[in-house]
Amino acid sequence: MDSALLYDRLQFAFTATFHYLFPQLTMGLALLLLYLRSRVLLTGDEHYEEVADFWTKVFAINFGFGVVTGIPLEFQFGTNWARFSNYAGGVIGQTLAMEGTFAFFLESSFLGILLFRKRFSRRVQWFATLMLFLGTWMSGYFILATNAWMQHPVAYQMGADGRVFVTSLSGLLTNPWLFWQFAHNMTATVVTASSVVAAVGAYYLLSGQYLSHAKTFLCTGVVAGAIASGLMIFPTGHGNADQVFKYQPIKGAAFEGIFRTEREAGLYLVGQPNLETMTIDNPIEIPGALSFLVYNDLYAKVQGLDAFPRDQWPDNIPLLYYAYHVMAGLGTIFALLYGTAFLSLWRGRLFHMKWLMWWLMLCAPFPYIATSAGWMTAELGRQPWLVYGLLRTSHGTSPLVHSGNALFTLIGFLGLYLLLGLLFVLLVSKVIRQGPGSSCASEMRTHDGTSL
Amino acid sequence: METAWFIILTVMLAMYVVLDGFDFGVGMVYPFVARTETERRTALTSIGPVWNANEVWLIAAAAVLFFAYPKAYAAGFSGFYLALILVLWLLIFRGLALELRTQVDHVLWRQAWDRAFTTSSLLLAMVFGTALGNLIRGVPLNREGYFFVPFWTDFQPGSDPGILDWFTILIGLTSVVILAFHGANYLVVKTEGVLYQRAVSIAWILGWVSAGCTALTVAAVPMVQPNLSLNFSRHPVVYLAPVIGVIVLGYSLYFRLRRRDISAFVASCIFIFLMLVSVMFGMYPYILLSTTDLAFSLTVFNAATDSYGLTSGIVWFVGGFLLILVYQIYLYFQFRGKTRLDDAH
Numbered sequence: 001m002d003s004a005l006l007y008d009r010l011q012f013a014f015t016a017t018f019h020y021l022f023p024q025l026t027m028g029l030a031l032l033l034l035y036l037r038s039r040v041l042l043t044g045d046e047h048y049e050e051v052a053d054f055w056t057k058v059f060a061i062n063f064g065f066g067v068v069t070g071i072p073l074e075f076q077f078g079t080n081w082a083r084f085s086n087y088a089g090g091v092i093g094q095t096l097a098m099e100g101t102f103a104f105f106l107e108s109s110f111l112g113i114l115l116f117r118k119r120f121s122r123r124v125q126w127f128a129t130l131m132l133f134l135g136t137w138m139s140g141y142f143i144l145a146t147n148a149w150m151q152h153p154v155a156y157q158m159g160a161d162g163r164v165f166v167t168s169l170s171g172l173l174t175n176p177w178l179f180w181q182f183a184h185n186m187t188a189t190v191v192t193a194s195s196v197v198a199a200v201g202a203y204y205l206l207s208g209q210y211l212s213h214a215k216t217f218l219c220t221g222v223v224a225g226a227i228a229s230g231l232m233i234f235p236t237g238h239g240n241a242d243q244v245f246k247y248q249p250i251k252g253a254a255f256e257g258i259f260r261t262e263r264e265a266g267l268y269l270v271g272q273p274n275l276e277t278m279t280i281d282n283p284i285e286i287p288g289a290l291s292f293l294v295y296n297d298l299y300a301k302v303q304g305l306d307a308f309p310r311d312q313w314p315d316n317i318p319l320l321y322y323a324y325h326v327m328a329g330l331g332t333i334f335a336l337l338y339g340t341a342f343l344s345l346w347r348g349r350l351f352h353m354k355w356l357m358w359w360l361m362l363c364a365p366f367p368y369i370a371t372s373a374g375w376m377t378a379e380l381g382r383q384p385w386l387v388y389g390l391l392r393t394s395h396g397t398s399p400l401v402h403s404g405n406a407l408f409t410l411i412g413f414l415g416l417y418l419l420l421g422l423l424f425v426l427l428v429s430k431v432i433r434q435g436p437g438s439s440c441a442s443e444m445r446t447h448d449g450t451s452l
Numbered sequence: 453m454e455t456a457w458f459i460i461l462t463v464m465l466a467m468y469v470v471l472d473g474f475d476f477g478v479g480m481v482y483p484f485v486a487r488t489e490t491e492r493r494t495a496l497t498s499i500g501p502v503w504n505a506n507e508v509w510l511i512a513a514a515a516v517l518f519f520a521y522p523k524a525y526a527a528g529f530s531g532f533y534l535a536l537i538l539v540l541w542l543l544i545f546r547g548l549a550l551e552l553r554t555q556v557d558h559v560l561w562r563q564a565w566d567r568a569f570t571t572s573s574l575l576l577a578m579v580f581g582t583a584l585g586n587l588i589r590g591v592p593l594n595r596e597g598y599f600f601v602p603f604w605t606d607f608q609p610g611s612d613p614g615i616l617d618w619f620t621i622l623i624g625l626t627s628v629v630i631l632a633f634h635g636a637n638y639l640v641v642k643t644e645g646v647l648y649q650r651a652v653s654i655a656w657i658l659g660w661v662s663a664g665c666t667a668l669t670v671a672a673v674p675m676v677q678p679n680l681s682l683n684f685s686r687h688p689v690v691y692l693a694p695v696i697g698v699i700v701l702g703y704s705l706y707f708r709l710r711r712r713d714i715s716a717f718v719a720s721c722i723f724i725f726l727m728l729v730s731v732m733f734g735m736y737p738y739i740l741l742s743t744t745d746l747a748f749s750l751t752v753f754n755a756a757t758d759s760y761g762l763t764s765g766i767v768w769f770v771g772g773f774l775l776i777l778v779y780q781i782y783l784y785f786q787f788r789g790k791t792r793l794d795d796a797h
Binding site for chain 1: 501502511512515516519521523530531532536537543548556757764768769773775779780783786787
């Protein structure tokens, strides 16, 4: 791989992964906040208002970091991937422009209202929350429509100059790939948000502070988390895997570690792909499970990597394999943890089970890791294509941006985002330390208009 | 249809510069007009609820460029690689400064973000002005429709230009001054007391400097890019745009003198809007002019996506644009009048 291409890919992968740490919380949290604000509106309950205000603060910090780290992604299509932009702009420009027009203005306008919410009635606060929910989820939809087209191009035609153009806007927005991808991804944001809400609740409960708020956090987080982490596996995870094997069998074979085409293909739980011998080292395998999951038939034939020419293989199979296994493994752990927590809550014992509180608290980073690994699976598995089957990644770069420039900006982003990460941790831990419901006295003194 | 999208793009860019322009302006005059903590908080609160929505115009404009003229987006964004990444970093710092300053109650923390806010605002105004200068001057597009400009070469707008040369620096400085004037006008509208008095006096000075810089720029443009005046000589009626723009600038100063604050601010909005419209009209049908060979230039026709894309886009865009206006008017209406700190949270 020539070095400019490598730096371009690293820069996009890094900035996109870092960026997505923030929206995955805000999208899920927007749904939970809508629930909390609806409850405030219906019952006038001040306890729920304090809970909602606390999470609005966390939401706002995340949203801010999401905005500043999001702009570089849209710019990088042009700066680092000019030939791709020129090639596919006629299609994905549509969805990106729709995101800007319909989602970003909605979000940013109503965030302004929510930041300065004290001057507005509960009804307006609820409405602003609803608009933020719509805005963030629409934004997710348009971005996923863009990605879905790169994974599974539809509704396009090739122009005389070799570029592609959209032939049906509705076809682009109802890409069959998009349905499961959107369902899976948005459910994942709810898992992330629920686990963070529950983890902060568990932290407060274990350290004996803000007990009433802690219990509300835990109830909200555990119920939403249990539902969402179940839905992650079935039907959304299963639906995604199905369409991968249907439309991108090479990706499926690579992330499952199936080198050779076989009947009764097994599912590897653990093991290391060995590209020399084309086997999985130290495997722990459930025989026939993959055949069953994909084709509902234990003896069905699953195509291995050997069924495809080598120049179509993803270029980093071990990383792809690990990304997928990390995602699936953490997803399973999560479903078990939240299922247990939900049952304990049901039986009224959750708040007395210290060990479970510890687990809920310490597992908060896992959905972030699982989500990032899931996206790595989707994107590494798309290689060597930038637009699946149409445009190779190596043909998408900017022709005149040489490796010196690309490395310069990559290093710059690494340094800047390290600073951003530190600031983020500092601010969120400050909000958590301050706690819910403590707002008025201390904050009126220290916070001003731009406060969150 | 290609032309319709050019008009849309012009309007979106002009909206961006008018709206986020006063945010930059506030950032630039901030250290001069706001000295105590209360004054600083008031100045920041005046843009607090709106700056983020203003910034979205840039993102939306970039997306419209990507969608309607993918070839120009690809060429322009990769060609101005270094400048655009710099813009990204500056936007990150500006956003962080506005969001984080109040989060920690420590004097050094606040000073640091104050500096970051002013510096990033100043540099952003400068870079955007320089970018406009580059569009006017032209870039060394090759046969394939790509180019790459380093930050500087010999500081001359010749056939091997850099992002910075005397001409683009002039436009950059002009933008700095005009946006600072614009931001001061905004502060005058939104503040009271000492802050108001200082904003009034700085706006008065900046207004005259803006007039001077505008005159220099208007004189320099035909020297560097004769193509720009062709459209004007073909359709002399369009001279009205820059002429009215300059008259409006004069009015802005007049209103300033008569303390008609809102009129002065509206006048600087119209002035900036008309100046950008004039440049874009002069450019039409070119989006990127080539300095190597005019035939390599990218126009609204050879850079556009196909007609289905452009036509289907218009349908949703008109609806979306009306919605944007509704949100923006609602937002500005909710925060109308002088900025109050008492209820801020």
